[in-house]
Amino acid sequence: MKRAVAQFRAADEARLSLDDAAIEWLDWLGRHGLLLGTLEVERAQYEASEAKVAIPSFAPALIDEGPVDHHVHVRGDARFLGARVEARFLEALATEQCAVTMREERSRGGSGRLALAAAIASRDNPLTARVLVNRIWHWLFGQGIVPTTDNFGVLGEAPSHPELLDWLARRFVDEDAWSLRRTIRRIVLSETYRMSSRPHDEVAARCGEVDPDNRLLHTMPLRRLTGEAIRDAMLAVSGRLDLTAFGPGVATHLTPFMDGRGRPGKSGPLDGAGRRSIWLEVRRNFLDPFFLAFDRPSPFSTFGRRTQSNVPAQALALLNDPFVHDQARVFAERITREIGGDGEGVQRARVERMFEDALGRPAQDDEVADCLALVEDSSLEALAHVLFNMKEFAWIR
Numbered sequence: 001m002k003r004a005v006a007q008f009r010a011a012d013e014a015r016l017s018l019d020d021a022a023i024e025w026l027d028w029l030g031r032h033g034l035l036l037g038t039l040e041v042e043r044a045q046y047e048a049s050e051a052k053v054a055i056p057s058f059a060p061a062l063i064d065e066g067p068v069d070h071h072v073h074v075r076g077d078a079r080f081l082g083a084r085v086e087a088r089f090l091e092a093l094a095t096e097q098c099a100v101t102m103r104e105e106r107s108r109g110g111s112g113r114l115a116l117a118a119a120i121a122s123r124d125n126p127l128t129a130r131v132l133v134n135r136i137w138h139w140l141f142g143q144g145i146v147p148t149t150d151n152f153g154v155l156g157e158a159p160s161h162p163e164l165l166d167w168l169a170r171r172f173v174d175e176d177a178w179s180l181r182r183t184i185r186r187i188v189l190s191e192t193y194r195m196s197s198r199p200h201d202e203v204a205a206r207c208g209e210v211d212p213d214n215r216l217l218h219t220m221p222l223r224r225l226t227g228e229a230i231r232d233a234m235l236a237v238s239g240r241l242d243l244t245a246f247g248p249g250v251a252t253h254l255t256p257f258m259d260g261r262g263r264p265g266k267s268g269p270l271d272g273a274g275r276r277s278i279w280l281e282v283r284r285n286f287l288d289p290f291f292l293a294f295d296r297p298s299p300f301s302t303f304g305r306r307t308q309s310n311v312p313a314q315a316l317a318l319l320n321d322p323f324v325h326d327q328a329r330v331f332a333e334r335i336t337r338e339i340g341g342d343g344e345g346v347q348r349a350r351v352e353r354m355f356e357d358a359l360g361r362p363a364q365d366d367e368v369a370d371c372l373a374l375v376e377d378s379s380l381e382a383l384a385h386v387l388f389n390m391k392e393f394a395w396i397r
Contacts, residue, residue: 087112089119098122121178127152129169129178134159135304136183137168140193142223142308149304160215195220197397224395226306227294228277234324234388235274237358238331242274249281253323258286270326293317318389328388331358332380347375351383358387 072082087106089098098119102112120128131152138144145165148156159165168183176182187193197220199207207218214221225233235241251268262285272280280288282299293313297303318324331354339350351371355363363371375383387393 089116123173126166126169129172130165132180133168133172133183134165136180136187138305140184140187141217142221144305160217192217193220197222220397222395222397224308224310227291227296230294230394231277231290231323233393234327234331235271235276238327238384239334240271240274240327240330241276244275245279247279249279250275252281252283252286252288254286255289255322257289260285262286270323290317290321290323315389318394324388325385328384329381331384335384336380344372347372350380351375354380354383354387358384359390359392361392 069084069086071084074080074082088102098115101118102115105112105115119125122128130146131149134144134146135149138149145161146152146157146159168187171186172178172183176186195217199219203218210216211218232241250272251264251266253270253272254264254267262283264283264286268281277291284299287298288296293311294317295307295309297306335350335354335357339346339353348368351368352363355361355367355371371383371386374386
């Protein structure tokens with residue numbers, strides 16, 4: 001009897017081992033009724049219990065401890081310490097009330113970070129509001145009122161319309177309650193935003209002399225869509241765009257040329273499951289070549305202003321990228337499905353519909369004739385590809 005008990009205890013202690021001999025021993029015990037259930041039953045119960053345990057979420061955080069005062073580094077050298085300076089906001093930007101608030105928070109044992117945040121977002125600190133509205137203006141017009149969006153200092157460029165910048169900043173704080181959406185709405189409904197990029201013929205020459213860089217906004221600046229917007233536009237035109245918001249990011253689509261350390265084991269779909277570009281994963285070592293061709297910054301630091309280039313790689317991307325060809329095919333299939341039938345009249349209707357969907361304008365008679373000839377020699381998919389490569393598709397007038 002003692003020997004049987006000893007054998008049972010030894011087997012019980014080895015139940016979770018992955019050793020082959022231990023598994024065989026447990027199975028033998030189970031088949032002879034010496035264990036309550038077989039190994040498979042025990043494993044199934046364990047896995048079922050494990051599945052019920054929620055995966056904990058972790059987030060980096062800092063403990064708000066007391067402030068630390070530092071010495072001035074003489075001439076920037078940490079070996080030569082000057083006077084000890086109390087932790088505070090930048091004197092050039094802070095108000096006296098900010099300094100008082102920070103001292104009160106420190107007296108209560110805080111670090112002063114809450115008071116610092118309040119000072120940055122204070123109505124009495126116009127710099128924050130000016131920087132924000134200037135970035136909004138930059139993204140809507142292609143260039144900020146202050147062209148150097150990351151530099152409002154003495155080395156940055158002066159604003160082209162300082163009064164307008166202050167006017168927008170004040171309304172951003174007082175009327176829009178720091179709402180980016182309301183400020184965007186205010187700007188896009190303005191007469192300035194709705195101007196044409198083509199100057200009137202009678203003043204075109206004079207504007208070119210007085211304002212060659214269009215700093216005074218005599219016309220709406222001609223600007224190209226970002227790579228993300230070009231991709232989303234193709235998905236919208238093809239009918240593949242999924243406007244679902246939030247959720248996990250879509251895995252990066254890996255080409256045969258995207259190889260190296262940390263390469264994911266599974267590639268994402270070519271079209272990103274139709275999701276908007278904002279919901280695509282960004283992997284630092286495996287960046288989308290289409291976005292890189294259109295000046296998407298590398299995700300290593302912040303960029304207030306993207307590089308604006310016009311290089312052959314962009315034309316080659318629109319000509320050869322598999323995603324572009326795939327969406328041209330889907331676009332042609334959608335038009336064929338929606339406008340069924342045969343005959344010249346049907347083909348003409350398809351061509352006109354594709355023009356309106358892709359370029360937002362009706363096709364002219366000579367354009368329709370050229371496109372019908374192309375479709376007859378090739379296919380609707382070829383026409384869709386041509387429309388994606390037209391300047392009108394990627395540039396906003």
